Amino acid sequence: MQWILQDIPLGRNIQTVRMSKNMTQIEVVEQLQLIGSMMSRSTLANIEAGRRNIKASDLKALQVLFDVEYSEFFKD
Numbered sequence: 001m002q003w004i005l006q007d008i009p010l011g012r013n014i015q016t017v018r019m020s021k022n023m024t025q026i027e028v029v030e031q032l033q034l035i036g037s038m039m040s041r042s043t044l045a046n047i048e049a050g051r052r053n054i055k056a057s058d059l060k061a062l063q064v065l066f067d068v069e070y071s072e073f074f075k076d
Contacts, residue, residue: 008074008075008076009050009076010047010050010054010073010074011047011049011050011051011054012048012050013074013075014047014048014054014062014073015048017066017068017072017073018048018066021066025044025045025048026041028044028062028065029041029044031065032061032062032065035064035065036061037057037058037061059073
């Protein structure tokens with residue numbers, strides 16, 4: 001029997017939460033920079049597209065900014 005492990009679409013989930021908050025990538029990055037993150041818009045775009053990993057500190061900052069539970073980022 002073969003098991004296939006699929007990753008959770010973290011970047012897509014971040015994008016879904018961002019869009020549910022009616023925020024653009026630029027707005028998110030501006031808010032993140034105010035709380036100490038140095039994330040750029042292109043970095044956020046690459047994270048959302050699944051082309052780049054996210055730092056734990058930036059994930060925490062997004063959780064605070066979006067005011068959501070971490071589980072929102074880890075849905076299948």
